[in-house]
Amino acid sequence: MHTFEFIRPADQGEAIATSAQSKTAQQGADVRFLCGGTTLIDLMKLNVETPARVLDINRLSLDKIETTTEGGLKIGATVRNSDLAYHDKVQSDYSVLTQAILSGASAQIRNMATTAGNLVQRTRCVYFRDTAMPCNKREPGTGCPAITGSNRTLAILGTSEHCIANNPSDMCVAMAALEAVIHIQGPKGTRAVPVGEFHLLPGDTPHRETVLEPGDLITHVTLPPPITGSKQFYLKLRDRASYEFALASAAVVMTVAGENISYIGIALGGVGTKPWRSPEAEAVLSGKPANAANFRQAAEAALRGARPQSENKFKIELAKRCLVHALETAANA
Amino acid sequence: MATTVDPTTTTTAGQTSSASEIAVPITLRINGKEHSLRIDPRTTLLDCIRETVELTGTKKGCDHGQCGACTIHVNGRRVLSCLGLALAHDGNEITTLEGLGTPEAMHPMQAAFLACDAYQCGYCTSGQIMSAVALLNEPCGSDDAAVKELMSGNICRCGAYANIVAAIQQVRKRA
Numbered sequence: 462m463h464t465f466e467f468i469r470p471a472d473q474g475e476a477i478a479t480s481a482q483s484k485t486a487q488q489g490a491d492v493r494f495l496c497g498g499t500t501l502i503d504l505m506k507l508n509v510e511t512p513a514r515v516l517d518i519n520r521l522s523l524d525k526i527e528t529t530t531e532g533g534l535k536i537g538a539t540v541r542n543s544d545l546a547y548h549d550k551v552q553s554d555y556s557v558l559t560q561a562i563l564s565g566a567s568a569q570i571r572n573m574a575t576t577a578g579n580l581v582q583r584t585r586c587v588y589f590r591d592t593a594m595p596c597n598k599r600e601p602g603t604g605c606p607a608i609t610g611s612n613r614t615l616a617i618l619g620t621s622e623h624c625i626a627n628n629p630s631d632m633c634v635a636m637a638a639l640e641a642v643i644h645i646q647g648p649k650g651t652r653a654v655p656v657g658e659f660h661l662l663p664g665d666t667p668h669r670e671t672v673l674e675p676g677d678l679i680t681h682v683t684l685p686p687p688i689t690g691s692k693q694f695y696l697k698l699r700d701r702a703s704y705e706f707a708l709a710s711a712a713v714v715m716t717v718a719g720e721n722i723s724y725i726g727i728a729l730g731g732v733g734t735k736p737w738r739s740p741e742a743e744a745v746l747s748g749k750p751a752n753a754a755n756f757r758q759a760a761e762a763a764l765r766g767a768r769p770q771s772e773n774k775f776k777i778e779l780a781k782r783c784l785v786h787a788l789e790t791a792a793n794a
Numbered sequence: 795m796a797t798t799v800d801p802t803t804t805t806t807a808g809q810t811s812s813a814s815e816i817a818v819p820i821t822l823r824i825n826g827k828e829h830s831l832r833i834d835p836r837t838t839l840l841d842c843i844r845e846t847v848e849l850t851g852t853k854k855g856c857d858h859g860q861c862g863a864c865t866i867h868v869n870g871r872r873v874l875s876c877l878g879l880a881l882a883h884d885g886n887e888i889t890t891l892e893g894l895g896t897p898e899a900m901h902p903m904q905a906a907f908l909a910c911d912a913y914q915c916g917y918c919t920s921g922q923i924m925s926a927v928a929l930l931n932e933p934c935g936s937d938d939a940a941v942k943e944l945m946s947g948n949i950c951r952c953g954a955y956a957n958i959v960a961a962i963q964q965v966r967k968r969a
Contacts, residue, residue, distance in 0.1 A: 464816055515835075703943050
């Protein structure tokens with residue numbers, strides 16, 4: 462691990478002003494915010510992250526969960542994943558979020574990891590984590606050995622010829638299906654970014670993973686008011702029953718009025734270079750009967766753009782069946 | 795490994811500086827006792843506990859948050875000490891295995907691990923017990939499957955899992 466200066470900013474203003482001095486907020490940032498540390502410290506030990514300054518923002522009072530005036534939920538940046546998952550209102554009104562968070566990591570890590578930290582969680586691609594290997598995400602222009610190498614667990618949606626790393630988050634998948642909004646305070650003021658627009662596709666700049674710029678501090682995430690009568694389900698398929706990243710996962714938020722689906726939110730995990738909301742699958746189901754044929758058609762639509770690599774073609778059918786099963790479970794709940 | 799014992803370190807700029815130059819003061823409260831220390835900012839909570847404070851009950855396994863051997867309690871909740879910076883934990887109430895019980899006066903969970911033979915080599919046991927004690931205060935279903943799910947962050951390469959679950963269930967049933 463490289464040396465760094467450990468700083469505990471007195472307030473948000475100081476945190477933002479100091480962070481704004483960083484050359485980038487993306488890979489290679491020389492100033493990093495520290496929350497739970499479950500990603501950052503791990504990557505600093507591997508010398509994948511080498512910040513010169515580490516800003517501890519754990520004590521900036523960003524750890525509250527409150528009801529918004531619209532009846533939604535405001536989740537502070539440093540709310541721990543376990544506190545979010547077990548929060549009464551999340552369990553009752555946004556249960557897909559509880560399910561997603563509890564399907565990820567371990568109890569210890571969920572006690573440390575935070576809302577904002579999970580939003581900027583880094584890929585588990587082995588080449589990204591190994592500084593002896595080339596990696597366009599870690600060192601732009603060096604190449605992507607995953608494309609011809611070990612890629613069984615990597616992405617099939619949103620990939621480019623420069624990067625096929627998948628986003629490992631479960632929480633973000635549920636937030637995508639729930640249409641969460643990320644609130645950022647930066648040097649120029651505040652802005653609100655829908656979770657679907659927060660993460661970037663790799664394209665030819667895989668080192669840029671989010672819209673964050675130097676000085677940008679995620680202060681909180683808001684969830685819209687609960688969708689009345691919605692059935693919610695998160696299904697995660699993986700190599701082990703617990704404490705493992707998804708090969709494919711699906712978050713479903715569904716309301717059925719009479720025969721037909723009146724509201725549908727669908728997002729996939731494990732298969733995309735970003736948390737993968739599927740407007741294609743939603744369009745298939747919106748206003749249609751909740752039946753097996755339509756569910757399968759939605760799954761086909763969700764995976765239509767999939768581009769498998771040498772070792773992960775199985776993920777296409779796995780993700781389809783994952784989504785169908787999640788839809789059936791939600792519909793019958 | 796612990797950076798506090800290295801005589802020299804290399805900075806990001808490539809210059810060499812002595813460890814004492816970059817060491818910073820911190821006070822940690824571990825098992826009810828205050829420790830005033832000077833540490834390299836890079837020191838993890840795990841290395842600080844083991845190498846600086848010399849409480850070696852907490853074990854280093856993978857050092858990357860994948861095995862659970864380093865599990866301790868911070869403010870009553872279980873966390874991985876290998877993924878925490880010691881500097882981020884001043885003012886926090888830190889509990890290690892040494893703070894749970896003694897050979898003469900064991901914590902009920904320690905006694906249950908002994909009674910159920912819930913270990914073989916023992917290397918993961920400290921982390922297993924710290925996780926198990928924390929689990930008693932977490933939302934956890936009553937069946938073995940719920941215990942297994944919430945203990946999945948603690949790996950046991952000897953495979954003592956069945957007896958670990960039995961020990962935890964024994965304590966939960968007596969509570």
